[in-house]
Amino acid sequence: MTYCKVCSLGSDHPGIVVDEQRVCNVCRLDMVGDLLVNYRYTQEVFERFQHAGRNELGPYDCLFMYSGGKDSTYMLDKFTTEYGKRVLAWTFDVPFESTHAAENIRLAKERIPATFVVDADDDNIKKMMREVFNRPAPRKPGKYLDEKLPCVSCRTFFVIRAILHAHRNRIPYIALCADPQQILTMESNVREIVRGFYTTFGVGLTDELFRGEIEGLLFAEDDELPEIVFPFIAMRHTYDPDAIVAELKAKGLYASSPMETHCTLFPLLNYYSFTHWDCMFYKLNASSHVRAVKRNGGDGARSTFSLKFPGTLDVLEVEGRLKKVTLRIAKGEGTPQEHEAELVAAFRDLGTTETAARFVARSFLDMPAVAADMGIRLS
Incomplete structure (x- = not known):
């Protein structure tokens, strides 16, 4: 390679x-054109949302997808205290949710004046994730973001659940708190999201997962469909994950670090990326950081992604260590003590705190048990 x-x-x-x-x-910036088209569309939707009046068809101006992570907690606080929007804070109860994210949700319910609602569908999201992980190895060269297919599929599943909830309840906007870098690669058109899911999973499984309901979204009138808003488009030049965490902690709204709110499937996401594409799950993000550091003359202070990486990060060296220990855990080789020490060192080199590094390391040690519970085969 x-x-x-x-x-x-x-x-x-x-x-x-x-x-x-x-x-x-x-x-070489060969992909900039396609990315900018999505950025412009996202900006237009955000501006429509900013200038929209009250929703005359119901009690909520927007459905806010609230995960308990720092970005969604930060923006939910802004929506309710500064933007003057009537917010339905909608949380999909992902069965692989981090305990830290759940604690942040509890804190938000105590301190943020929004209406909170929880949705869940454990059986179907697990069925979908089994199908993704247990597929035969994909054919190369693959398409951009293929190494993140399990994560993208999971997110798309509950985005569609949110779309259906908003559509049923005549809520015109859905707020999705992707960071500025994620916005570049995320589809924001409701019909295209649905079409993409059909393409990935086929008609049979898609209709089974959503009980035949999402086909109606493809044929609904434009003014009947909610629009997806990415609030962080307004902070694309000023986004600072450290400042966001500091503000939330000062308000008592956040009690962890970004790495500690990852879902429990994070180790399996790395396993998938390594076994199918020979890269760590965060390779694109780490490489983006390295690119920015080199273009800015060594200044890597600015971040457009939810995690910051050290300016001196040796991506290939850390990636190689992480790959080795991830595959050894999957094969049942070595001891938990050896693996934990190696993982803590790797995640410390990726810029995490000692506490966060140990939290993530222990989630990797649990990977075989989580895979067994999910029905995911480790080769």
């Missing part, structure tokens, strides 16, 4: 082409 000399993305990474000068298509 050839690695980009700028950002370290490999030539086998889905959607990545490394040229004879050892520079990848992302560093």
Whole structure:
């Protein structure tokens, strides 16, 4: 495999082409056009949302997808205290949710004046995730973001659940708190989200998962469909994850670190990325950081992603260590003590606190048990 000399993305990474000068298509800005089209559409929807009056069809101006992570907690507080919107804080009770995210949700319910509602569908989301993880190895070269298919599928599942809830209850907008970097690669058009899910999972499984209800979204009138708003589009030049966490903790709304609110499938997401695409789950994000540091003359202070990485990060070296220990855990090799020490060191090198590194390391040790519970095969 050839690695980009700028950002370290490999030539086998889905959607990545490394040229004879050892520079990848992302560093060459070959993908900017498509990304900017999505950015412009997202900006237009956000501006419509900003200027929209009260929803005359119901008691809520927007359905706010609330996960308990720092971004959604920060923005939910802004929506209710500064934006003057009537908010339905909608949480999908993911069966693999972190205990830290659940604690943040509890704190928000005590302190934020929104209406909170919880949705759940454990059986169907687990069925979908089994199908993704247990598929045969995908054919290469793959498409951009293919290494994150399990995570993207999970998120799309509950985004569609949110769309259905908003559609039934005549709520015109859905707020989704992706960070500025995630916004670039996320579909925001409701019909395209539904079409994409059908493409990924087929008509039979899709209709089974959503009980035949989402087909109606494809044929609804435009003014009957909710629009998805990405609030952090307004902070794309000022987004600072450290400042967000500090403000939330000062208000008593956040009691952990971003790494501690990852779902319990995070180790399996890395396992999937390593076994199918030979990269860690956060490779695109880490490489984006490295690219920014080199272009800014060594200044890596600005971040458009929910986690910050050290300015001196050696992506390939940390990735290699993380791959080795992840696959050894999957094969049942080595001892928990050895694995924990290796994982803590790797995540400390990725810039996490000692507490967060130990929390994530222990979730990796639990990976075989979580896989068994989910019915996911570890080869």
